[in-house]
Structure formats: C-alpha cells, structure tokens
Amino acid sequence: MNTKRACIYPKDIQRITGRSERYGRKLLNDIKNFFGKESYQFITIKEFAEYSGIEEETVKQYITD
Numbered sequence: 001m002n003t004k005r006a007c008i009y010p011k012d013i014q015r016i017t018g019r020s021e022r023y024g025r026k027l028l029n030d031i032k033n034f035f036g037k038e039s040y041q042f043i044t045i046k047e048f049a050e051y052s053g054i055e056e057e058t059v060k061q062y063i064t065d
Contacts, residue, residue: 005063007042016054016062 010024017023031043031051045063049056 006044008045008048008059008063012059012063013048015064016059 008028010021010028013019013024013027014021028043029039031037031047032039032041034051035043035047037043045059046056048054049059052059
C-alpha cells in the first residue's frame with residue numbers, strides 16, 4: 001500500500017501494536033519527548049519507525065487514509 005500521509009496517529013499505533021488507542025496517545029507523547037518536539041507538532045512515520053524499531057515499510061503497510 002502506498003500512502004500519501006506523512007504523520008502517524010494513535011489509531012495507527014493501535015493497528016500496528018494491537019494495544020489500545022489510549023496507549024497510542026501515550027506512546028506519541030513519549031516519542032515527542034524523545035525527539036524534543038512540542039505538543040502541537042506531529043510525529044512522522046520515519047520517527048515512529050526509528051523509535052519503535054519497526055521498519056518503515058512495515059509501518060506504512062498499516063497506515064490507512
């Protein structure tokens with residue numbers, strides 16, 4: 001699947017990990033802290049892949065528009 005979306009949302013993390021959407025929100029906040037981002041900034045697929053250790057192509061397979 002080829003996606004045009006660059007950022008990742010809690011629902012995407014829920015699909016990838018099988019955990020709750022609430023866990024996805026917490027993980028996004030952890031990633032923002034790790035990369036030194038502000039609360040209003042987005043997390044990219046590349047940043048999520050780097051933080052989680054999951055290959056970027058695998059993450060992109062779970063992203064739906």
